[in-house]
Amino acid sequence: MTTAVITGIGVAAPNGAGTENFWDATLRGESGIGPIRRFDVRGYPARLGGEIDDFDPAEYLPRRLLPQTDRMTQLALAASAWALADAGVEPGTYDPGETGVAMAGAFGGFEYGQRELENLWCSGPERVSVYMSFAWFYAVNTGQLSIRHTMRGPAGVVVGDQAGGLDAVAQARRNIRKGARLMLSGGFDSSFCPYGWVARMSDGALSTDEDPRTAYLPFDIRAQGQVPGEGGAVLVVEEAAAARRRGTRIYGEIAGYAATFDAAIRHGGERGLGRAVEAALADAGVTAREVGVVFADGSGRPADDRAEAETIADLFGPQGVPVTVPKTMTGRMSSGGAPVDLASALLAMRDGLIPPTVNVHTVAPGTRLDLVTGVPRPWRPGHALVLARGRGGFNSAMVLRPGAVAPALPEKPESPAVERPPDQEGES
Template identity: 80%
Template sequence: MTAAVITGIGVAAPNGFGTENFWAATLRGESAIRPVRRFDVSGYPARLGGELDGFDPADHIPSRLLPQTDRMTQFALAASAWALADARVEPGAYEATETGVAMAGAFGGFEYGQRELENLWRSGPEHVSVYMSFAWFYAVNTGQTSIRHGMRGPAGVIVSDQAGGLDAVAQARRNIRKGSRLMLSGGFESSFCPYGWVARMSGGTLSTGDDPRTAYVPFDVGARGYVPGEGGAVLVVEDAAGARRRGAHIHGEIAGYAATFDAAARHGGARGLRRAVEGALADAQMTAADIGVVFADGSGTPDEDHAEAEAIAAVFGPGAVPVTVPKTMTGRMSSGGASADLACALLAMRDGLIPPTVNVRTVAAGAQIDLVTGGPRRWEPGAALVIARGRGGFNSAMVLRRGTASPDVSAEATSNDSDIRTGSGGE
């Protein structure tokens, strides 16, 4: 089967708007977690977030789209344009039907929905925007992006919370293998409004700490939950042979992927994260020794952190591979978080630097992992593993490697790349 490679990156994150701004801030260890300012959070137990400041959508998208789009969609449109520019895709390089979009979504356009519900309550139904019919929908980023860039091939949305950022890119790879030439893929979120905030709080894992330095510290003895962030990343995924023919710069190859689902406790409670990691390695035809860095999910809750550290240690050996959680600088961006981790992994390969996990001071007892803290760590770039998990039991793992492999991938290497998550009894 045809290899799928990444030729373009576009990032819109709280600590950096634009890929290089984001990466420079990440290497400096600059955290964007602070008291939320987009709405009054004084009456809520959770008051910190990773907000993307200074974003004026009028600078990045046509004015006619402004009343049609939620903030998350405006991020997606801006970053998609940057990713295509990074990929240097010339007009007409591919037929419109050979290109498509596979995005992840979770919360949808909460801010747009909140505003229109307020209009309904305050002024009546005639004051609700006609665009409300789609601007709130978690699939709208896929639709608006495909329209904006004239992509008329496969289009879809993956809904699996934080894991969706990997699952969508895996779907893009499937479409490349089925004959598409280029796919835009990733995820974006923005739910910094009362409507979105209480939806996040309902999960019970939001950090209520008021100190940005200690509120979100995965794998730390003081872990107390997570801080939400907004933003995400989009990647240009191409057929490797086509990318080479047009002389594209290749950031890396999607070498392996697998996904599992945790069983509900009353059905045995079996965790599937280790199987997802092992499945991604098998799909890539690699061993644990081939992986040079793990970008961990880092939920920030003690039980989930322990389970992830246990899975990493079981696969790689205690402390045998560097582990990092750069989202400690942005907060967890739901469907945008894992796609931003993929961008970090590709940039880490490019520059030979592993970004740090900020604010973690003392790794919890029993977490036998080599967590990169303090500052960036130099490495000899090789393959990277990105892990993502979503609320409800979603587990995903993806392996990236440098350069390009042969476009002919054996059928055995694709056995784990399935649309169906394995598990039993999960609800």
Template identity: 75%
Template sequence: MTTAVVTGLGVAAPNGLGHERFWSATLRGESGIGPVRRFDASRYPSRLAGEVPEFDPDEHLPKRLIPQTDRMTQLALAAADWALTDAGVQPGTYDTEQMGVSTAGASGGLEFGQRELDNLWGKGPQHVSVYMSFAWFYAVNSGQISIRHAMRGPAGVFVGDQAGGLDAVAQARRNIRKGLRLVMSGGADSSLCPYGWVSRMSGTQLSTRDDPNRAYLPFDVDAHGHVPGEGGAILVVEDADSARSRGARAYGEIAGYGASFDAAPRHGGQPGLRRAAEVALADAGLEPADIGVVFADGSGSTEQDGVEAATITSVFGAGAVPVTVPKTMTGRMNSGGAPVDLACALLALRDGVIPPTINVRTVDPAYEIDLVTGTPRRWKPKAALVLARGTGGFNSAMVLRAAG
């Protein structure tokens, strides 16, 4: 069966632009979480976010694209450029029909949409941008990446909040197995505007603390919800033989994937995260003992953290595998969160080090997990499991291992 490998990484995160800057900051435990700066959040109960700093689209994109695109698309386009450069892919490397795009979206271009609605009600319809017709759409990142890089193979988008980021990469693997040579995949989101803020607040899971060091504490006895973030990662997924033939370096293989859905408890539904993890392991042909680290979803909600911890201990045993939540440094980035975790896992495989979960002081002993806190931990790279959960009951799991 055709093997899909990741040959390029592009990361735009609150604690670093570009995968190497992001990775260095992550290993140092540097957080990008702080008070919201892009709009006045003082009137809201939640006032912290992980904002991508110093990102000037003029430095990364053609000027003609900037008025057409929302910030989330600008971040995705920049990350796609960085990923292709990292992979050494040039125009003409592959036929345009042999390349596709599969990304995840959750919020869409809410910041662009809010601005244009303000124009509509404040100035009149003649002041609404014609680009509103697509800039707000959660599928626009796939379209813009496809157009910018002449990728005329299959394109699509997955909407599953955090879980959607893994679903999109799984679809990239499917399309590689169907004959494509290269697929751009991952996700990026940004909704740090009043419209997006109240949408996130409706989920009742946002932390209301103002101390960035105590606001987002997954698996801690003092957990109090999560902090939202913006950004994400775009990955170059290639057919392994094609990548090898052009002399490309592979960070790792997409070895296994599983997904499930939590039916509503009122209908007798049970959490399905364990099923997703077990399917991903079976798909990879691996046993639990073959996994050397779990990158957890890390909800920050006591109830959801309990479900995830129970999943990890039921699959691996109590304290049997290191667990980490590096998104404590970025906030939860919707569809961009899991792709960033994939980038972390691939870099952990490359460098033999597990990034830490910062700020967590006391792991709830009831969870019985070995959470990597404080500083990075050395490990002998084996396979890594990435877990992701999305609002509404979505669960996804993905296994990565070193490329053969």
């Protein structure tokens, strides 16, 4: 069966824009969570978030594209260019019909939508941008990335909240198996505006703590909710034989994947995360004993944390595998969270370091997890399991296998800045 591997990574997260910037900050334990600054949060019970400060879209995108795009799309476009540069993919590497895009979305362009609705209310319909017709849509990132990079093969979007980021990468693997040579995949969300904030608050999951060090503490005895973040990651998913012919670096293989749903309360409320993990391990052809690290979902809600901890301990044994939740430094990024965890797992394989779960000091009684806290933990890279759950009962699990490293590409500067492609896309 055709093997799908990951050859490029582009990350934009609250603690770093650009993959190496993000990864260096993560290994240092630097958090991007703080008081919200993009809109006035006075009067809202939840006031903390993971905002990306060191990102100016004008540095990476042509001027004409800026008024056409929401912030989430601007982040995704920049990260896609970083990922392709990281993979050494240039125009003409593959036929456009052999390449495609599979992205995840959750909220869509809430910030763009709110601004245009304000224009409608305050100034009339003639002041509403024509680009409102697509800039708010949760599928717009897939369209803009395919236009930007002239990818005319398979295209799609998956909506599953936090779990959707894994589902989209799994869809990319399916397309590789069906004959595509290269897929861009991942997820991005950004909804730091009153419209988006109210939507996030609707299920009562947000922490109302105003201390960034204690607001989001998955598996901790003090856990009381979660903190939203913005951003995500784009991964270059490539057919393994083609990648090896190019002589590019292979970060890892998408070895296994599965998704399930929790049963409705009226049907017993059985949680499906354990079934997803078992099926993903079976798909990868590995046992629990062969997994070297688990990147947990880490809800931050005590009941959810207990259920996830029980699932991990039951499958791997008490303290049976290192577990980490590096999103304690970024907040939960909806569709972007799991792709960033995938990127972290691949970078952990590359460097032999498991990133820490910051600020968690007292694991809740009965948790039975070997939680990596404080500082990175050295490990001998092996299989990594990434877990993600979404509102409404979504569960997804993905197993990554370390990749064989091909001859290295020429070194690139660590700065995320990349040369802009020609200013020709964005029309619809």
